[in-house]
Amino acid sequence: MHWVGNGFPVRSVFDYNGLGRELSPFLLLDYAAPYPFPPGNEKRGVGAHPHKGFETVTVAYQGELEHRDSSGGGGKIGAGDVQWMTAGKGIVHEEFHSSEFTKQGGTLQMVQLWVNLRAKDKSAPPGYQTLLKDQIPNVALPQNAGVVRVIAGEYAGHNGPAKTFTPINLWDVNLRAGAVVELPLPDGHTTALLVLSGKVMLGAEREAGEGDLPIFSRAGNGIALKATTDAKLLVMGGEPIAEPVVGQGPFVMNSRAEIQQAFEDYQLGRMGELA
DSSP: OEEETTTEEEEEEEOTTTGGGGSTTEEEEEEEEEEEEOOOSSOOEEEEEEEBSEEEEEEEEESOEEEEETTSOEEEEOTTOEEEEEOTTOEEEEEEEOHHHHHHOEEEEEEEEEEEOOGGGTTSOOEEEEEOGGGSOEEEOGGGOEEEEEEESEETTEEOSOOOSSOEEEEEEEEOTTOEEEEEOOTTOEEEEEEEESOEEETTTEEEOTTOOOEEOSSSSEEEEEESSOEEEEEEEEOOOOSOOEEETTEEESSHHHHHHHHHHHHTTTTOOOO
16 A cells, blocks of 8 residues: 555556556556545645546545546545546646545545546547436346446446546446356456455356456456455456557656657646646
8 A cells, every 4th residue: 555645545456567558448546445534624635736648537435535627627526426537638637535524534445547548539638527426327237136336338228427538338336245247348348347345256266355356358248257245346348459558657648759748748837737
């Protein structure tokens, strides 16, 4: 575990210099496991910083966060809500615990996922989506096995509210102990899941528990799971982007020259500023 700012105690499950190179279009996954914060007055989070060339997706499970960026985007999310920020050609943003959560204290649990953009979309205008819990469909699994929450993509005819550049399925999946499920996902797509709690069997012998990241073959039309306990999962599936990945700090581009240009753009104020 390491701290991002003074508000986010996270474990980097993967990043763009390591496993993220095999998990296109996903670049990085930070997981903040449940962490208790006492009541306080000091702002907790991360101050103004830039991004370029990808999208950040923040899923809140416990706690409350506030976002503000140089595109004019911003909002507050709590348990069950999602922030989807497109950095595109460059953005400056900040993310803090909400003032109310800071004063009251409580448990924070969240995931932040970085999703790559194709070269043609890295120059897209920055954007921001607040996806509230009530906007995200909950779809019952067959045989009372649990529920799929469709943040992005589609499950059983239900579409998630997120607008994405690359075809992506991002689902919260809650399984009941003993449930056996098959989740349909497109052939050829990258598929992985993060176990948030509980345990699941992958095939006859492989078991995954809290904090594990099972990665599946791109061949086939879905994945099969059996819950050995009640389990909560974040399922990620996406169409791979067959382009070079060159990342440094908050920027992910296709070449070293583009990274240098990104730093120059930020230093010259071309990514805007927070009012």
